[in-house]
Amino acid sequence: MNLDNVKTAWQQQNNDTGVAITINQTKLSDIKLNKQMQQLNNMKWMRIVESLAFFLIIVLLWQYIVTDFSLSAPTISAFVLNVFAIVGLAGNIGQIVLISQVDYSKPVSDLQKDIYSVCTHKLQLTKLLLMSVPFYMAYVFIGFDLLLGVDLFQHLEQHMIWFYSLSSTLLFFVTAYLLAKLDYKNISLTWVKNTIQFIVGERLVNMAQFINSIEST
Amino acid sequence: MKKNKKTLFAQSMEQHKGIIYKVVNSYCQNHDDRQDLAQEILTTMWLAYDKYDKQFKFSTWMYRIALNVAISYYRKDSKREDKANAKEECIVHIADLSQEADKSEEIRQLYAFIAQLDKLNKAIMLLYLESESYENIANSLGISKTNVATRIGRIKEILKNKFVTQGA
Numbered sequence: 001m002n003l004d005n006v007k008t009a010w011q012q013q014n015n016d017t018g019v020a021i022t023i024n025q026t027k028l029s030d031i032k033l034n035k036q037m038q039q040l041n042n043m044k045w046m047r048i049v050e051s052l053a054f055f056l057i058i059v060l061l062w063q064y065i066v067t068d069f070s071l072s073a074p075t076i077s078a079f080v081l082n083v084f085a086i087v088g089l090a091g092n093i094g095q096i097v098l099i100s101q102v103d104y105s106k107p108v109s110d111l112q113k114d115i116y117s118v119c120t121h122k123l124q125l126t127k128l129l130l131m132s133v134p135f136y137m138a139y140v141f142i143g144f145d146l147l148l149g150v151d152l153f154q155h156l157e158q159h160m161i162w163f164y165s166l167s168s169t170l171l172f173f174v175t176a177y178l179l180a181k182l183d184y185k186n187i188s189l190t191w192v193k194n195t196i197q198f199i200v201g202e203r204l205v206n207m208a209q210f211i212n213s214i215e216s217t
Numbered sequence: 218m219k220k221n222k223k224t225l226f227a228q229s230m231e232q233h234k235g236i237i238y239k240v241v242n243s244y245c246q247n248h249d250d251r252q253d254l255a256q257e258i259l260t261t262m263w264l265a266y267d268k269y270d271k272q273f274k275f276s277t278w279m280y281r282i283a284l285n286v287a288i289s290y291y292r293k294d295s296k297r298e299d300k301a302n303a304k305e306e307c308i309v310h311i312a313d314l315s316q317e318a319d320k321s322e323e324i325r326q327l328y329a330f331i332a333q334l335d336k337l338n339k340a341i342m343l344l345y346l347e348s349e350s351y352e353n354i355a356n357s358l359g360i361s362k363t364n365v366a367t368r369i370g371r372i373k374e375i376l377k378n379k380f381v382t383q384g385a
């Protein structure tokens with residue numbers, strides 16, 4: 001079979017499909033949303049709810065900082081966690097804008113990257129949580145202060161401070177490595193593929209593989 | 218205004234509905250999926266029609282939307298969704314390809330060959346068969362002309378080998 005020879009027969013199908021495909025034009029005009037757009041719409045509402053949650057966290061943390069403003073461990077911890085909440089809120093607003101701009105008439109590679117970015121939100125949230133892991137003591141300090149009214153840092157012995165500092169530094173490098181690797185460009189690595197599949201499902205893995213195949217010659 | 222839009226859309230769609238037929242038959246193997254995908258493509262086109270930029274040919278615009286919807290099409294649980302779809306009103310009806318007696322053997326073989334390609338090569342093949350230039354294919358897919366040329370060369374090679382093997 002020669003591709004160039006079958007082109008005419010292939011294009012002839014445009015005229016032969018009158019019976020093979022029929023469209024009910026009357027029902028079409030009543031359509032306001034379809035499945036893919038409904039999914040995007042649901043995602044947009046989820047992002048709006050998440051944004052409100054992040055906003056609430058930011059307000060509460062600021063209230064906590066302002067109420068007892070000092071250079072204490074709980075206040076600094078609240079400030080650090082606030083930075084993460086602000087990053088989360090900004091990410092959510094970015095997602096809402098991105099979803100609103102999804103345009104199916106864009107070139108295939110551009111639209112697939114947009115949809116990947118929209119679907120990858122859960123992965124981004126996981127990454128954000130991962131980024132806060134080296135600062136795990138921030139959660140502990142705030143927890144002790146809120147629940148027991150104790151500034152734990154004041155009661156820590158010097159060797160414990162060294163231990164926590166060292167473990168945070170080590171965790172910083174480990175999470176930095178993980179964050180750099182957890183990307184669609186590395187989907188060929190089995191552990192990256194499995195991790196992404198575990199967090200966001202098979203669909204995103206397929207999309208990542210497709211985007212990779214677009215970018216390779 | 219709405220009626221005018223509907224008429225224009227209906228006319229253009231009637232003229233180019235073969236594109237939907239070719240895309241769904243190339244991307245889906247089962248008839249229910251084809252039906253579902255055709256509905257998704259058509260409704261996406263209808264909902265995006267307000268933003269249709271007349272500097273593009275209608276067929277080019279249609280192909281972009283059809284390919285984008287087909288590539289991002291994903292059904293987690295076909296059986297469950299089919300039950301849900303049964304309740305929905307059917308806007309588009311696609312004939313079962315296997316039941317179409319008027320399809321030439323060559324076209325059937327071509328569909329079978331396209332079905333074996335990956336999603337991107339399917340898109341390239343569909344546009345190539347429409348006699349689109351490499352530049353237009355590259356623009357529609359957002360890849361380089363060189364990439365298009367390389368991939369078409371490889372597809373032709375695979376096709377040639379396949380039929381040489383079958384002939385032997």
